[in-house]
Amino acid sequence: MKEVYITVVTEAWAFQFHMRRLEQLCVQYLEATINHQNVLEALHNASHLNLFFIKEFCLKFIVKETNYNQIVMSKDFEKLEQPLMVEIIRRRQQTPQARPQAEHQFESTGGCYDIEVFSCTNQ
Numbered sequence: 001m002k003e004v005y006i007t008v009v010t011e012a013w014a015f016q017f018h019m020r021r022l023e024q025l026c027v028q029y030l031e032a033t034i035n036h037q038n039v040l041e042a043l044h045n046a047s048h049l050n051l052f053f054i055k056e057f058c059l060k061f062i063v064k065e066t067n068y069n070q071i072v073m074s075k076d077f078e079k080l081e082q083p084l085m086v087e088i089i090r091r092r093q094q095t096p097q098a099r100p101q102a103e104h105q106f107e108s109t110g111g112c113y114d115i116e117v118f119s120c121t122n123q
Contacts, residue, residue, distance in 0.1 A: 003033065004030070004034075004038045004041055004045070005041065007026050007029050007030055008026075008030070008042060008045040008046055008049060008051065008054060010026050011030070011051060011054065012049040012051060014026060015051065027053070030054060034058065034061055036067060036070050036071055036074070037076075039058050039061050039062055039067075039071060040071065040077060040080055042058050043055060043059065043062070043080075043084060044080065044081070044084065046058060047084060059087065059088065059091050062088055062091075063088065068092060072088070
């Protein structure tokens with residue numbers, strides 16, 4: 001789960017310093033690795049770092065029919081701070097048409113290729 005934290009923090013730096021390519025790589029990595037065990041940590045970190053698009057991605061993942069019960073019944077959910085709990089529960093109660101859309105979208109050129117290019121150009 002440390003990888004998720006490191007990636008979210010790196011994303012925050014990339015955003016702050018206008019490193020668009022690194023920002024894209026972080027988002028692609030998170031989208032590929034978010035799961036039932038780490039989504040609440042990613043949500044917490046994104047919320048505290050004001051990364052709306054990652055927070056939105058996590059919220060959408062959590063409230064999906066196939067994910068919601070398993071995540072909400074977990075021990076990690078019990079430890080989640082109250083404002084985020086409330087946001088999850090309210091989001092789940094909204095109709096699908098009323099749920100906000102993520103504002104941040106990237107063109108995907110293929111995560112593996114992107115990571116190879118990034119590591120080759122930054123050695």
